[in-house]
Amino acid sequence: MDSLDLCLPKALSKLNLLEQYKLNTLVHKWRDVVGDVIADHTKIVSIKPPDMVISADNSMWMQELQMQKRRIIELLTSITIKR
Numbered sequence: 001m002d003s004l005d006l007c008l009p010k011a012l013s014k015l016n017l018l019e020q021y022k023l024n025t026l027v028h029k030w031r032d033v034v035g036d037v038i039a040d041h042t043k044i045v046s047i048k049p050p051d052m053v054i055s056a057d058n059s060m061w062m063q064e065l066q067m068q069k070r071r072i073i074e075l076l077t078s079i080t081i082k083r
Contacts, residue, residue, distance in 0.1 A: 008021075009021070019049075022080045023047045023049075025079060025080070026044065026047060026052075026076055026079060026080065027044050027047070029076075029079050030042075030043070030044055033072060033075045033076060033079070034065075034068070034072060038061065038064060038065070038068075041056060041057040041058075041061040042054055042055065042056045042057070042061055042065060043055050052076075
């Protein structure tokens with residue numbers, strides 16, 4: 001018997017909901033990816049692959065995101081590939 005981690009993506013794929021599930025997973029994992037401090041000052045506004053719109057409290061936090069962009073993209077990519 002498959003675990004829920006294996007069954008859920010299969011079922012969602014059959015219903016054409018897998019991509020939306022992956023995108024929602026990114027939103028929910030945002031704090032894990034960027035950390036508590038950055039997550040307190042930023043949020044994902046929308047995701048329309050391959051683009052993601054992120055809101056920041058001010059330009060300082062947007063600059064912080066820009067400096068960590070490569071790391072954030074790598075982590076977000078690893079999350080979506082696992083699903």
